[in-house]
Amino acid sequence: MRLFIFRYVIAAVVAACVISAPAAHAQSRAETLRYVTGASVNTLDPNMPGTTREAFALSMGTYDRLVSFGRKQLNGKWVFDLDTITGELAESYSVSSDGLKLTFKLRPDAKFHDGSPVTAEDVKWSLDRCVTAPVLGKAQLLTGSMTSADQFKVIDPLTFEVTLPKPDKLALPNLATVYAMIYNSRLAKAHVTEADPWGINWLKENEAGSGAYIVESFRPGEQVIAKRNEAWTRGTPDKPAFFKRLIIQTVPEPATRANLIERGDADLVIDLQASDVQALEAKGKLKVISTPQYNAVTFISMNNRIAPFDNINVRRAIAFALPYDDMFKAALFGRGAPMFGAIWADGKPPSGGYPIPQPVKLDLDKARAYLKEAGMPDGFATTFSFNVGQASSAEPMAALVKESLEKIGIKVDIQKLPDAQMSTAINEKKLPFFTEGIVAWLPSTDYFYRNFYTGNQRWNYSSTDNAEIERIAQAARFEADKAKYEEEGRELNAIHFDQMFQIPLWQPAQDAVMAASLDGYVYQFTRQVDYRNLSRK
Amino acid sequence: MGAIGGTLIRAARRFLSSLPALFGVLVFTFLLMRVLPGDPAVFFASGPNAGKEEIEMIRKQLGLDKPLPDQLAIYLYDVGRGNLGRSMMTGQPVAKDLRERLPASLELTLTALLIALLSAVPLGVLAALRPGSLVDHGVRLFCSLGVCVPTFVSGLLLIYVFYYLLGLAPDPTGRVDVFTTQPTAHTGFLLIDFVLAGDLDGWWAAARQLMLPALTMALFVIAPLARITRASMLVSLGSDFVRTARSVGLSRWRIVVTYALRNAVLPVITIAGIVFSTMLGANVLVEKVFSWPGVASYALDALLVSDYAPVQGFVLLMASVFVVVNLVIDILYGIADPRATVA
Numbered sequence: 001m002r003l004f005i006f007r008y009v010i011a012a013v014v015a016a017c018v019i020s021a022p023a024a025h026a027q028s029r030a031e032t033l034r035y036v037t038g039a040s041v042n043t044l045d046p047n048m049p050g051t052t053r054e055a056f057a058l059s060m061g062t063y064d065r066l067v068s069f070g071r072k073q074l075n076g077k078w079v080f081d082l083d084t085i086t087g088e089l090a091e092s093y094s095v096s097s098d099g100l101k102l103t104f105k106l107r108p109d110a111k112f113h114d115g116s117p118v119t120a121e122d123v124k125w126s127l128d129r130c131v132t133a134p135v136l137g138k139a140q141l142l143t144g145s146m147t148s149a150d151q152f153k154v155i156d157p158l159t160f161e162v163t164l165p166k167p168d169k170l171a172l173p174n175l176a177t178v179y180a181m182i183y184n185s186r187l188a189k190a191h192v193t194e195a196d197p198w199g200i201n202w203l204k205e206n207e208a209g210s211g212a213y214i215v216e217s218f219r220p221g222e223q224v225i226a227k228r229n230e231a232w233t234r235g236t237p238d239k240p241a242f243f244k245r246l247i248i249q250t251v252p253e254p255a256t257r258a259n260l261i262e263r264g265d266a267d268l269v270i271d272l273q274a275s276d277v278q279a280l281e282a283k284g285k286l287k288v289i290s291t292p293q294y295n296a297v298t299f300i301s302m303n304n305r306i307a308p309f310d311n312i313n314v315r316r317a318i319a320f321a322l323p324y325d326d327m328f329k330a331a332l333f334g335r336g337a338p339m340f341g342a343i344w345a346d347g348k349p350p351s352g353g354y355p356i357p358q359p360v361k362l363d364l365d366k367a368r369a370y371l372k373e374a375g376m377p378d379g380f381a382t383t384f385s386f387n388v389g390q391a392s393s394a395e396p397m398a399a400l401v402k403e404s405l406e407k408i409g410i411k412v413d414i415q416k417l418p419d420a421q422m423s424t425a426i427n428e429k430k431l432p433f434f435t436e437g438i439v440a441w442l443p444s445t446d447y448f449y450r451n452f453y454t455g456n457q458r459w460n461y462s463s464t465d466n467a468e469i470e471r472i473a474q475a476a477r478f479e480a481d482k483a484k485y486e487e488e489g490r491e492l493n494a495i496h497f498d499q500m501f502q503i504p505l506w507q508p509a510q511d512a513v514m515a516a517s518l519d520g521y522v523y524q525f526t527r528q529v530d531y532r533n534l535s536r537k
Numbered sequence: 538m539g540a541i542g543g544t545l546i547r548a549a550r551r552f553l554s555s556l557p558a559l560f561g562v563l564v565f566t567f568l569l570m571r572v573l574p575g576d577p578a579v580f581f582a583s584g585p586n587a588g589k590e591e592i593e594m595i596r597k598q599l600g601l602d603k604p605l606p607d608q609l610a611i612y613l614y615d616v617g618r619g620n621l622g623r624s625m626m627t628g629q630p631v632a633k634d635l636r637e638r639l640p641a642s643l644e645l646t647l648t649a650l651l652i653a654l655l656s657a658v659p660l661g662v663l664a665a666l667r668p669g670s671l672v673d674h675g676v677r678l679f680c681s682l683g684v685c686v687p688t689f690v691s692g693l694l695l696i697y698v699f700y701y702l703l704g705l706a707p708d709p710t711g712r713v714d715v716f717t718t719q720p721t722a723h724t725g726f727l728l729i730d731f732v733l734a735g736d737l738d739g740w741w742a743a744a745r746q747l748m749l750p751a752l753t754m755a756l757f758v759i760a761p762l763a764r765i766t767r768a769s770m771l772v773s774l775g776s777d778f779v780r781t782a783r784s785v786g787l788s789r790w791r792i793v794v795t796y797a798l799r800n801a802v803l804p805v806i807t808i809a810g811i812v813f814s815t816m817l818g819a820n821v822l823v824e825k826v827f828s829w830p831g832v833a834s835y836a837l838d839a840l841l842v843s844d845y846a847p848v849q850g851f852v853l854l855m856a857s858v859f860v861v862v863n864l865v866i867d868i869l870y871g872i873a874d875p876r877a878t879v880a
Binding site for chain 1: 574575580581582589598711715825828
């Protein structure tokens with residue numbers, strides 16, 4: 001008898017759960033965006049050193065900047081547009097005729113999440129913090145000639161002015177990047193301490209923005225849940241963001257992410273394995289938008305100061321000994337924009353952009369000739385390194401590199417390094433031959449050459465030290481004439497190919513896999529999703 | 538009374554003698570992390586513009602600019618005050634991260650161990666009652682399969698069948714459905730917290746979420762437990778007291794469970810303790826596959842990016858858990874076999 005009652009109770013409980021659970025879900029599901037990722041958000045303030053890319057993406061939604069990038073179509077896909085800058089917190093902006101003064105008129109209706117209005121004082125505090133405090137924004141704003149708090153001036157509560165030492169093309173775009181976000185200075189100042197005058201510790205875990213989304217719960221390494229800010233009307237069509245709720249969830253296993261999106265439990269994922277993307281695209285149930293990451297490049301890099309790669313002919317030999325097509329297929333399943341196999345009509349670069357497809361292809365005879373010219377007809381031995389985090393694409397590629405170089409007598413030892421170890425070795429300039437990628441938020445030719453081909457620093461993978469490159473890139477930075485800038489770009493590209501500092505391989509595609517009902521995806525400079533762009537049909 | 542007191546004294550003595558070992562682990566991990574190649578400052582200064590200045594900034598922030606003995610002294614002082622440092626990866630204090638994640642790992646591991654014991658002990662007993670029979674071979678086959686298949690394979694397989702194909706299991710992402718509100722944390726064990734909050738829907742959601750990962754882990758550890766049960770049951774079934782019990786005509790149930798099993802259970806407890814400690818640290822693959830926010834995957838992520846503080850904190854935690862588990866086993870010994878107190 002007792003057993004019978006017990007059974008009955010269990011059955012009732014189970015039934016209650018099964019019946020009540022799905023009904024509650026269905027209501028909110030269509031208005032919720034569930035985004036799954038292998039990475040995680042580690043801070044609410046992306047200015048903190050060590051911030052992850054997912055945290056950048058979240059902050060684009062929780063905070064506003066003075067201005068933001070527009071969008072343009074590139075081969076039929078929407079991407080961010082560096083050349084169209086629209087107001088975000090600024091209602092309008094103007095650049096003085098000498099290019100030295102940027103004036104911003106703030107929106108009078110803009111409010112922070114606590115209801116207080118956004119004023120020029122908040123803008124000043126935020127940008128002062130960016131160039132003064134030990135935060136990531138410092139190095140970024142430097143690239144737009146903003147280095148000191150003296151450059152930022154409050155004219156009246158709704159007018160703000162930036163003064164530049166030189167007319168810098170990148171000043172305005174810099175104010176649209178992640179770091180130049182505007183904090184609620186009154187709120188932040190209430191939480192500063194003597195040791196931490198810029199509230200770095202407090203802002204890491206508390207959000208003080210005016211953006212489209214308000215953080216509801218933040219569990220680092222697990223998930224972030226945000227709700228829509230109904231008062232936010234700074235999107236392009238002047239209404240709040242579409243999704244009422246935003247769930248950013250960490251799911252480390254790529255196969256599980258693929259399952260979730262295929263079953264319709266997740267709405268959007270951008271970091272699936274290429275093979276899974278291929279399979280999901282073939283099934284045709286989901287929407288797959290593949291955008292070549294046009295502000296990023298993957299290289300095979302050679303340290304120009306370590307023998308034998310200090311020999312220009314060795315570098316050229318390598319460039320003609322790589323099985324580009326096979327590598328592209330094996331590493332990325334051909335998903336991306338190739339940077340090889342171009343034909344330069346008169347041997348000159350056809351464009352001043354960066355990066356552009358190089359006139360290199362697999363040609364072992366040519367490679368052998370270069371090796372002979374380098375005085376090493378019998379080849380040599382070296383190591384080829386890549387990091388564990390890139391293994392799914394780099395591992396098949398490394399095997400092909402090894403196999404092909406063996407044919408011209410170069411013995412390659414493949415070295416797979418944990419991520420931190422790899423970045424340390426690169427920083428210390430210890431690796432002779434490796435694959436790595438770069439990315440620039442503001443992809444202009446001079447920016448790439450200045451940051452990735454000069455100086456004894458981590459991002460100069462090839463340890464290039466070339467006076468010509470440095471001179472032309474510096475001159476191009478402040479070049480106002482578009483035709484001249486293009487010409488300088490061509491010169492830089494010509495030197496790059498001639499000297500073969502390193503070998504650009506491709507721009508990998510960003511494969512955004514999403515529910516068929518999702519609309520409005522734009523490839524952003526952060527290489528992340530801007531949740532404000534998205535809506536459901 | 539005397540027996541219990543003896544057990545407690547023995548446990549306290551054990552505990553005290555393990556303190557130097559804990560200290561050794563602390564210092565050893567500290568040094569090991571710094572000897573390993575990989576500089577956290579360089580890794581975390583990886584924004585698109587991070588240069589030398591940023592690297593120095595992070596190095597200073599992490600206290601890595603000081604000489605090694607100073608770093609060690611500061612670390613020991615901090616640990617003494619309960620401060621395990623801050624994780625660069627999550628941006629949170631390590632102690633807080635571990636406090637939030639340990640219950641997740643414990644809940645998973647304990648459930649898995651419970652499932653494993655509940656299936657392994659009867660299987661072992663069955664196999665021992667008819668050695669060499671079809672049942673015995675069947676159990677052996679099942680155990681071998683469980684051990685042969687790596688946990689991430691069985692995990693992905695279970696997800697494929699129960700989530701992807703049949704749709705019976707909830708999506709394998711963490712401890713509870715993202716649409717379910719979490720209960721206020723009292724113990725950190727969701728199954729207990731949901732009951733305390735009186736939220737049965739939530740409890741069911743958490744239990745469903747727990748099933749697949751717990752099964753995956755249980756499959757892997759059923760084998761050692763079942764084998765050891767079988768072996769020690771065989772010994773105890775063949776012993777004099779069982780023969781005596783049979784000859785006086787006691788019921789079969791009484792002979793097997795009360796006399797044979799109780800005497801056979803000591804090695805099973807030992808193995809279960811070891812299995813538990815191992816599972817807690819080594820279930821990283823299960824945690825990864827099921828997006829389980831546990832301590833093991835936390836430590837692995839930290840290790841890959843050379844985030845010192847979390848790895849050190851994790852090793853210290855594991856060492857402490859090991860000590861506690863050994864203490865518990867000591868006490869269980871005393872209960873299972875009163876003679877153990879004399880030893």
